[in-house]
Amino acid sequence: MSLLLEPELTTIAPVALAVHVRNLCYRYPDGTEALHDISLQIGEGEKVALVGPNGAGKSTLLLHLNGVLRCTSGSVQIGSTTLSDATIRTIRAQVGMVFQDPDDQLFSPTVFDDVAFGPLHMGLPEAEVRQRVAWALEQVDMAGFERRMPHHLSVGQRKRIAVATVLSMHPAILALDEPSAGLDPRARRGLVELLNRLPQAMLVSTHDMRLVQEVFPRMVILAQGRIAADGPSRELLADGALLEQYGLERP
Numbered sequence: 001m002s003l004l005l006e007p008e009l010t011t012i013a014p015v016a017l018a019v020h021v022r023n024l025c026y027r028y029p030d031g032t033e034a035l036h037d038i039s040l041q042i043g044e045g046e047k048v049a050l051v052g053p054n055g056a057g058k059s060t061l062l063l064h065l066n067g068v069l070r071c072t073s074g075s076v077q078i079g080s081t082t083l084s085d086a087t088i089r090t091i092r093a094q095v096g097m098v099f100q101d102p103d104d105q106l107f108s109p110t111v112f113d114d115v116a117f118g119p120l121h122m123g124l125p126e127a128e129v130r131q132r133v134a135w136a137l138e139q140v141d142m143a144g145f146e147r148r149m150p151h152h153l154s155v156g157q158r159k160r161i162a163v164a165t166v167l168s169m170h171p172a173i174l175a176l177d178e179p180s181a182g183l184d185p186r187a188r189r190g191l192v193e194l195l196n197r198l199p200q201a202m203l204v205s206t207h208d209m210r211l212v213q214e215v216f217p218r219m220v221i222l223a224q225g226r227i228a229a230d231g232p233s234r235e236l237l238a239d240g241a242l243l244e245q246y247g248l249e250r251p
Helices: 058-062 088-094 111-121 126-139 155-167 185-197 209-215 233-237 240-245
Strands: 017-027 033-043 047-051 073-078 095-098 173-177 201-205 218-223 226-232
Touching: 017 058, 017 201, 033 058, 033 201, 033 226, 047 058, 047 209, 058 173, 058 201, 073 088, 088 095, 095 155, 111 126, 111 155, 126 155, 155 173, 155 185, 185 209, 209 233, 218 233, 226 233, 233 240
Parallel strands: 047 201, 047 218, 095 173, 173 201
Antiparallel strands: 017 033, 017 073, 218 226
């Protein structure tokens, strides 16, 4: 059964789109189809949760937003720019990808070096790089940690630093994979506060249905590589039969 509700963004016209995915299909090199005919629009500043069982294709879809994976057919448009070989650098500057494991993202000897990595490779002058690092760390409540070694920090702190590494690039869109996984209650509360105050459009893959309820007005259910439902979170979360069908828990 497919349940496609009109997302809340369609009630506000006109809406500038941050993300426009059209008829996206993706097959692994062995021919296995991971995503089938995915069409998705996300408005500027809109926060969307991507949920579904393991193996549904959530992480695979996220990796298409900045060209880590390239669709077999269909298209991905970020703002007014369609993803292609010619536009990949522009797209990656616009889409901040935060992986589930922060250790996949943090590789420098100090927090400052990790957060400065993107702006430095954009060719920005040193003064602006330092300004961006200070600003990004302030956004995630990690100011003063510049000289700390990332691998000596807690999981929650490393996740915040991972977010700072993409915020320093001033992206328009954030794509986060399981941001609350492995966090203790205090770190999780800090994450909720952070996500609620960040202004960027977001597509966030999560199994944490309480996080969906607390942060994301819109929810997309992905199952077997297809969009099974798309609508206001409060409506989909109230549909017990729908949640049970796709192995999701009530928050």
